[in-house]
Amino acid sequence: MTLALHNTLTRRLEPFQPLAPPRVTLYTCGPTVWNYAHIGNFRTFLFEDLLRRYLEFSGYDVFHIMNLTDVDDRTIKAAAAAGKRLEEHTAPFVEAFFADCDYLRIRKAHVYPRATQSVPAMVRLVQRLLDAGVAYRGEDGSVYFAIAKFPSYGRLSQLDRREIKIGARVASDEYAKDDPRDFALWKRADPIDERVGAAWDAPFGRGRPGWHLECSAMSLDQIGKCCRVETLDIHAGGVDLIFPHHEDEIAQSEAATGQPFARYWLHGEFLKVGGTKMSKRFGNFLTARDLREQSVDAAAVRLLFSQTHYRRALDFSDEALAAAGQGVKRLGEFRDRLVRAGGPATPDGRLAALAARFESDFRAALDDDLNAPRACAALFELVHDGNGALDAGAAGGAVARDALDRAMAVLDVLPTPRAVEPGFAGWVDERIAARDKARGAKDFREADRIRAELKAKGVEIEDTPSGTKWRMV
RNA sequence: GGCGCCGUAGCCAAGUGGUAAGGCAGAGGUCUGCAAAACCUCUAUUCGUCGGUUCGAUUCCGACCGGCGCCUCCA
Numbered sequence: 001m002t003l004a005l006h007n008t009l010t011r012r013l014e015p016f017q018p019l020a021p022p023r024v025t026l027y028t029c030g031p032t033v034w035n036y037a038h039i040g041n042f043r044t045f046l047f048e049d050l051l052r053r054y055l056e057f058s059g060y061d062v063f064h065i066m067n068l069t070d071v072d073d074r075t076i077k078a079a080a081a082a083g084k085r086l087e088e089h090t091a092p093f094v095e096a097f098f099a100d101c102d103y104l105r106i107r108k109a110h111v112y113p114r115a116t117q118s119v120p121a122m123v124r125l126v127q128r129l130l131d132a133g134v135a136y137r138g139e140d141g142s143v144y145f146a147i148a149k150f151p152s153y154g155r156l157s158q159l160d161r162r163e164i165k166i167g168a169r170v171a172s173d174e175y176a177k178d179d180p181r182d183f184a185l186w187k188r189a190d191p192i193d194e195r196v197g198a199a200w201d202a203p204f205g206r207g208r209p210g211w212h213l214e215c216s217a218m219s220l221d222q223i224g225k226c227c228r229v230e231t232l233d234i235h236a237g238g239v240d241l242i243f244p245h246h247e248d249e250i251a252q253s254e255a256a257t258g259q260p261f262a263r264y265w266l267h268g269e270f271l272k273v274g275g276t277k278m279s280k281r282f283g284n285f286l287t288a289r290d291l292r293e294q295s296v297d298a299a300a301v302r303l304l305f306s307q308t309h310y311r312r313a314l315d316f317s318d319e320a321l322a323a324a325g326q327g328v329k330r331l332g333e334f335r336d337r338l339v340r341a342g343g344p345a346t347p348d349g350r351l352a353a354l355a356a357r358f359e360s361d362f363r364a365a366l367d368d369d370l371n372a373p374r375a376c377a378a379l380f381e382l383v384h385d386g387n388g389a390l391d392a393g394a395a396g397g398a399v400a401r402d403a404l405d406r407a408m409a410v411l412d413v414l415p416t417p418r419a420v421e422p423g424f425a426g427w428v429d430e431r432i433a434a435r436d437k438a439r440g441a442k443d444f445r446e447a448d449r450i451r452a453e454l455k456a457k458g459v460e461i462e463d464t465p466s467g468t469k470w471r472m473v
Numbered sequence: 474g475g476c477g478c479c480g481u482a483g484c485c486a487a488g489u490g491g492u493a494a495g496g497c498a499g500a501g502g503u504c505u506g507c508a509a510a511a512c513c514u515c516u517a518u519u520c521g522u523c524g525g526u527u528c529g530a531u532u533c534c535g536a537c538c539g540g541c542g543c544c545u546c547c548a
Contacts (some may be wrong), residue, residue, distance in 0.1 A: 029548075032548095037548080038548090040548060041547095041548045043548070048548095074546065074547090157543085158476065159476085159544090238547080239477095239478095239542075239543075239548080240542080240543070240548065241547080241548070243543065244545090245547085267548095268548070269478085269542090270541090270542070271548085272541075272542095275540060275541065276541075277541075277542070277547095278548095279547070279548095280546095280547080304485085307496065308485080308487090309486090309487080312486090313478080313541070314485090314486095315485080317485085319484065319498090320484075320485050320486095322497080323497035324485090324496080324497080326496080326497060326498090327496055327497070330496090330510095333510065334511095337510090337511085365487095371488095373486060373487050373488095373494090373495075373496095374487060374488085376487090376495065376496075377486095377487065377495035378494090378495085379495090380495055380496065381494085384495095387512065388511085388513090390511080390512095391504095392512090439506080444506055444507070447506085447507090448506095448508085451507095451509095461508090461509075462508085462509045462510055463508080463509075463510095464509095464510080469509095469510090
């Protein structure tokens with residue numbers, strides 16, 4: 001079994017073969033830190049987290065680069081509106097982004113190059129394109145990429161099969177370009193750029209990088225430094241980036257290096273709300289901090305997103321999130337039960353057999369273009385059959401627990417342990433002891449009263465053959 | 474107008490040219506003092522509609538209806 005991934009470049013499922021295994025260079029388009037990222041943005045980052053984790057699970061040595069776009073039109077506009085310098089405005093959003101990633105258990109990239117700190121690499125790339133004759137200075141002083149000089153332009157987005165809508169809108173800089181489709185590599189600095197500190201000197205004029213340029217320059221810079229290559233194994237992002245962002249990245253990068261920019265392009269679908277794309281523009285968004293403030297377990301978000309394939313739009317709702325929360329709880333209960341089911345395995349090896357089947361199904365599902373919904377189905381089959389085996393007296397939970405834990409290195413959907421104050425835990429134990437005493441004396445009214453008392457404090461109890469268990473809900 | 478995606482039970486959602494995974498919710502049962510948890514049973518003869526190809530289609534083709542996305546900042 002080998003991993004196959006859907007490559008946007010070919011619109012096909014392809015066996016995954018990195019340039020120099022076991023190394024895999026992975027570049028994922030990160031957030032634009034002009035504001036808080038919403039969970040639609042995080043759906044993409046979580047899909048990339050799944051990809052990253054599964055590559056590592058499969059034995060690859062992943063070098064993961066995620067950029068932070070801290071200078072672009074929106075960032076400048078927002079900084080100017082707030083009367084702040086660029087870095088002053090973006091700093092809290094950068095911090096919030098990392099906090100949100102931690103909350104959602106997103107594995108850290110190895111490097112987070114920032115656009116404002118990568119200007120020299122961008123200037124070098126623009127110069128290289130000017131030298132190669134595929135870029136030119138427009139009448140407005142900006143530098144543009146000449147699409148006519150790059151014949152394969154449009155391959156990723158199948159632009160060759162499209163018609164550009166004529167007369168829909170006329171870009172303000174259109175008069176400065178040779179061809180309306182040409183895009184800016186370097187934008188001449190205007191007074192607002194200067195005011196917020198978004199302007200740098202370059203041989204071809206003082207200005208700032210175009211959005212597409214940032215990703216090309218940062219990714220090539222990073223993989224050049226780490227691996228001395230000019231081709232990424234995987235480049236991933238949201239579907240909305242296919243055109244023009246990724247198309248333009250390919251043009252710039254390949255025109256400069258003469259090498260394929262990325263071998264595999266992966267794109268995650270949108271998160272929707274009531275049938276419409278979640279977007280800042282529509283105001284129908286929810287941030288990770290909103291969920292955290294509602295005490296939503298990040299595991300529920302992870303499970304919810306894992307239960308829909310990454311190339312399929314997912315409609316978000318509180319009901320769906322709550323349903324995932326129930327699933328997470330069930331997984332946690334099962335793992336606790338496995339831990340309690342110690343001792344040597346029963347002779348028929350039921351749990352071991354279930355664990356083996358699960359691991360095989362789990363891999364097969366994820367090998368098939370990261371089919372996490374199927375992996376989740378395998379997981380719940382393990383829970384169901386495992387519970388049945390335990391009910392029937394199977395012991396030796398360690399095998400199944402190990403299999404579960406290995407899978408969790410990829411999905412990571414077990415409940416977040418709740419921190420409980422020692423004093424509170426002591427009080428709960430005391431109450432439970434009192435209840436057990438009442439139960440022993442057949443005083444069930446008192447026992448039920450104590451249970452209600454605990455419930456009011458958020459403590460749920462469960463009587464088991466080995467005593468009374470409790471948990472926070 | 475161009476390009477593309479989707480339409481599967483109450484909700485969410487996999488999937489296959491050979492007769493529908495999984496999760497949540499619901500009903501009944503076992504267990505329990507009662508619960509909880511867990512397990513058992515039940516819950517789509519059917520996969521938007523209409524045609525076509527086929528021995529056979531939810532799965533392939535066509536048309537239509539409905540929803541969405543990109544073509545402009547966008548995860």
